[in-house]
Amino acid sequence: MGAVSRFPYPKDVWSPAGGWWSRPKTWKSNTVIAALGMAVTLGAVWRVSAEKEVRYQQPKRWIPSMMVN
8 A cells, every 4th residue: 555664775875854764753842943943933024024014094804913013
């Protein structure tokens, strides 16, 4: 059904993704750190965008960036 048993592979091949059957021991903490980094970056971009936003007319409905002023 598409599964491949593990086979010998060259040890001298380097891959930024970890190579064949990569299972790093710290994948959970690495995932949390990456998610926090993305959340902080997104928050900073959102804040700068909301501060630079110019409205020539009042919006007819509520939008999330109205909370940041």
